[in-house]
Amino acid sequence: MREQQVNVGIIGLGTVGTGVARILLQQRELLKTRSTVTFNLKTIAELDWQKDRGLDLTGVKCTTNADELLDDPDINIVVETIGGYEPAFTFIKRALQNRKHVVTANKALIATRGKELFKTARENGVDLLFEASVGGGIPIIKGLREGLIANRIKSIYGILNGTCNYILTRMHQDELEFSEALKGAQEKGFAEADPTLDISGGDSAHKLTILGSIATNSFIPFDKLYIEGITGISKLDINFAKTLGYTIKLLAIYQAFKDGVDLRVHPTLVNNFHLLSAVSNELNAIFVQGDFVGSTMFYGPGAGERPTASAIACDIVDLSRDLLLKEGERYCNRTINPNMDVKLIPIDEVSNRFYLRFFTKDMPGVLAKISGSLARYNISISSMVQLETHGKDNYVPIVILTHEALERSMKLALEEISQFEFVKDDYLRLRIF
């Protein structure tokens, strides 16, 4: 077997970058045994060299200047682990232009500006890999792109954000309100100081965009996704869901139809018979359905220094194989063709089952009016709960589950119902999976 040495450079020594340095140093022999390649961590660019990261960087060139890595002809693979849009984008683009393979965990960047980066990669005959961008350590991208390569992907759905799943699990198990659960998550390090991107559903949507792009072999426009976060979920709704045999999860959903694809992120009632309902805390789980394989599921830690490093190391090893190929034979991100288009079906045209929760005045005729509105828009009720709990003020909560109905119809029915003076305006509409 021919000896192969690959020189790796890392830009950014935060949590993820530290993990990548650690795995390359610590598992060097293991990686050599398994891949026959010697991975040499040559250079790290990082602005803050004061912090002690518990790494022995003897023999590694430590610099504050990313150019020393981007312009080094000996570096074969650049790992970008600074996150955010800039300067990450500029660094990745320059690395690709300098014909270096690039690995990143930067889901926001891939989802929003991946098109340009993939084009740059193709033009320069190199690859941009991003296994760690979805599902942390779970090899979901490899599983989808390679393991299920011979399948037309019918649907992908799952829990892609550990922060939201942790918060919802705490709300379910400890009977907390959203704000209390969020605070707990921040204290335990499962939520950022500014948790907006997570709890708004934006992070899940970034990841869904990436999975959808692989499934369709095109580039899904992130800005067209329907995204709803979990901030509107209350303890009351969690309890109603429980009573009805459901668990509320933030799901990211991709479905392929004949006339286009449906991608959306929203809190969802998952039946307790479904395996996803049992995926708790900060864990992630993704179902993938293909026309040959049927239904498969990938489960594991969606974030963290070590799981993320595991995924990035997988990309690095894969790229060492690419380096053996002639330029014209490389993959060059053929999986996501930046020039291929796919039609997104607007949420209005999608059908779902719904969970509706209203606070209404406790008086005659309320139910008749609400059900009348639903009927007018062809929405049929599958079950209804009005417990003798005393709601806020003089209002009582009513929960209605519907059969499948068009989103557009539901929107119109809710506009009508919310006009009734006996209905408080903080009603909630969730979807049922």
Place this chain on the structure above:
Amino acid sequence: MREQQVNVGIIGLGTVGTGVARILLQQRELLKTRSTVTFNLKTIAELDWQKDRGLDLTGVKCTTNADELLDDPDINIVVETIGGYEPAFTFIKRALQNRKHVVTANKALIATRGKELFKTARENGVDLLFEASVGGGIPIIKGLREGLIANRIKSIYGILNGTCNYILTRMHQDELEFSEALKGAQEKGFAEADPTLDISGGDSAHKLTILGSIATNSFIPFDKLYIEGITGISKLDINFAKTLGYTIKLLAIYQAFKDGVDLRVHPTLVNNFHLLSAVSNELNAIFVQGDFVGSTMFYGPGAGERPTASAIACDIVDLSRDLLLKEGERYCNRTINPNMDVKLIPIDEVSNRFYLRFFTKDMPGVLAKISGSLARYNISISSMVQLETHGKDNYVPIVILTHEALERSMKLALEEISQFEFVKDDYLRLRIF
């Protein structure tokens, strides 16, 4: 991108071979889009050409003579889907010697005679892939070998046999005895006419051998595994397990210790809080724990024409990449080094928690004697159930759960207990996970 065409030959057009032919024909365009390769199904060798398999084989050379494929210099990849030991072994070996890459789903062959086949592959600079041999359509081998390549694998455990899982699920959900559930499984096509290999645990052990070999990068000797099947499980035990909050599953378990590895297959009480307890019917699920990634799980259909074809197609596409490399650069099954040895820890030296079920005469002193024996071998009881059900004859069932104890100690204690004349000899010892 350079045009690449790969010629594929299939030996054996049973369920799996038919699936492979179908996927290659039906997904030809999809595979080309995703891999840039044209996969040409050139030849199929099969003895029975009378059967209608619903395939349009126009342009495919159909023969009854495997030589026409093994000796054809144009065939790049041979897919072996006849199963069994011979002539499968001879065909695979000849294909490798003729420097063709080989794909197989033949777990029995890989587990028992893989060592020789991997050596032959290495000597001839070609690869022998076997994604479909474990977990059917689930890309578990790719996930383990590539996705988690940078991890030392601490443990692998899961449900690897769909037949047993279907039988146990039916016993749990429909309150059936083993023989009734087996009969149902045979009627529904989830069990073979001769189900011995499945229900004895042998099939799970074949698969575990393969996973363990990948995890250790050596070749695990199949004949040293501890294997126990599910034929001894009764409705009574299922119900006791249920009462205690457990589900009985046939688990395949791999654990790495400092001084060796522990591999075994046996029915196991799985706590209902664990995700594995919810994996029902014919489905498979495998947990893999690595030192960086933590705990991951792969789930899906473990058998069937289409899932198996999905996995074989994945191997075929991977091999098309290998074909682009120079001989010395190919993987050649480096993942499992047939020359590397690893120490297997005998079951006697392993510790487990135990479930013990006895039928004893309903008389004073019984419990004192049984618990005395357990104490003598340092086995401590964690809980005990003696229901007022009336057992067989004049015997009543007693169930004891123990804390962790050495297998050797349990064996000795059971030898002693089984000598008591008040204990019927059809006692049951299961392990708790």
